[in-house]
Amino acid sequence: MIRKLKVKGITWIDAVNESNKSIEEILVPFDFHELDVEAVLEPNQRARIDSYDDYVFITLHFPKYNQIKKLYELNEFHIFLGKRFLITLRDFQGKHIDQVYKKYEEKWDDDEYDIDVSSGLILYELIQEMLEKMFRVGANVRRDIVKIEKQVFESPRSPLVRDILTKKRNIVVLKHMFQPQVSVLRTLELHMNKIFDEKIEAYFEDLEDKMQKIITDISILEEHIDSVEDAFKSMIDIQTNSIIKFLTIFSAFMLPLTLITSFYGMNIDLPYGEANFVYGAMWVSVALLGIAFLYYSWRRKI
Numbered sequence: 001m002i003r004k005l006k007v008k009g010i011t012w013i014d015a016v017n018e019s020n021k022s023i024e025e026i027l028v029p030f031d032f033h034e035l036d037v038e039a040v041l042e043p044n045q046r047a048r049i050d051s052y053d054d055y056v057f058i059t060l061h062f063p064k065y066n067q068i069k070k071l072y073e074l075n076e077f078h079i080f081l082g083k084r085f086l087i088t089l090r091d092f093q094g095k096h097i098d099q100v101y102k103k104y105e106e107k108w109d110d111d112e113y114d115i116d117v118s119s120g121l122i123l124y125e126l127i128q129e130m131l132e133k134m135f136r137v138g139a140n141v142r143r144d145i146v147k148i149e150k151q152v153f154e155s156p157r158s159p160l161v162r163d164i165l166t167k168k169r170n171i172v173v174l175k176h177m178f179q180p181q182v183s184v185l186r187t188l189e190l191h192m193n194k195i196f197d198e199k200i201e202a203y204f205e206d207l208e209d210k211m212q213k214i215i216t217d218i219s220i221l222e223e224h225i226d227s228v229e230d231a232f233k234s235m236i237d238i239q240t241n242s243i244i245k246f247l248t249i250f251s252a253f254m255l256p257l258t259l260i261t262s263f264y265g266m267n268i269d270l271p272y273g274e275a276n277f278v279y280g281a282m283w284v285s286v287a288l289l290g291i292a293f294l295y296y297s298w299r300r301k302i
Contacts, residue, residue: 002026005105010119011085014101016093023089030087032057032080040078040089047180049187055082056191058184061177062130063137064092072137072170074177077130079123083195086119088126096129120196124203127185131210134178138217141170145224152232160232167225175218182211254285 001016013026020041027037036057039045050057058079063072080087088097104122148163189204 003101005101007104008117009084010117010122012101012104012119012122013085013087014097015087015089017091018089026087026089027080030055030080030082030085036080043076045076045078047184049184049191051187051191055080055085056188056195057081058188060127060130060181060184062094062133063174063177065137070166072173074173081119081123081195083119086122094130096133097126100125100129118196118200120192120200121203124200124207127207128210131207131214134214135217137174138214138221141167141174141221142224145221145228149224149228149231152228152235164225164229164232168222168229171218171222171225175215175222178211178214178218182208182215185211 002018002022003014005012005014015023015026018026023040024037027040032055033050033052036050039048039057039059045059047061048057048059056079058081060077060079061074062077064075065071066073075090075092078089080089090097100122103125104117145167148160148167151160185204185208189201189208192204193201
């Protein structure tokens, strides 16, 4: 999907899920640096910003949730920004970006549209919407962690291991995705001051502050899921110790009987071979079992 808007001498081209050939056709008229064009065509680029005399090239990343895998996937967002143009290239549909586009599309031909529009202001609104989305992503992850934490303390079970590891992976993905972009936004703020005026610089200072807050929230989520994992491991250890304790007591009950039957199972004459002796041995084992149970109960209280 390729769409194009023009207003007050500014051109905005937005392309979604386009082939390399279509992307090249979009970029050729602008005579961008070949390395920037190559970066757009190649996948898995790191967050970056390259500045030239007449434009700035930016690569940002925003998460896309895979409903089937229940994992966050990295999506690249390439931006070419000049004083009179804005080109956004992305491989994902996003209602937040669509809302910004629709907002300007409805006002594009309005003569009474008295807001001082610039390509930098549009870029600010795009990044602003994506960062606002990230606050909701963080809230959703926090809610899921609290739910897992409640399950850990109510009934720890093995399927929780997968849930915890999935959340840990998602948090790591988000952390690695957004940490490099702090420096990108900081550098972008400086370039906005050069291309436009100081008024728009303030907008990008706000974006930098929001990015820092997102990084802080992700760090808190990382600590939270680590504490949930530690609690889960502790609960599993407690259950394992209880099972081992039960098996130890049971073995103490069976050991005298096993010893006696091993002797009297031999084909030789032994004293006390009557049935009463067997019953007596069983009662002795029961008594030992009771003593062991009372001892462990007493140790647990002190």
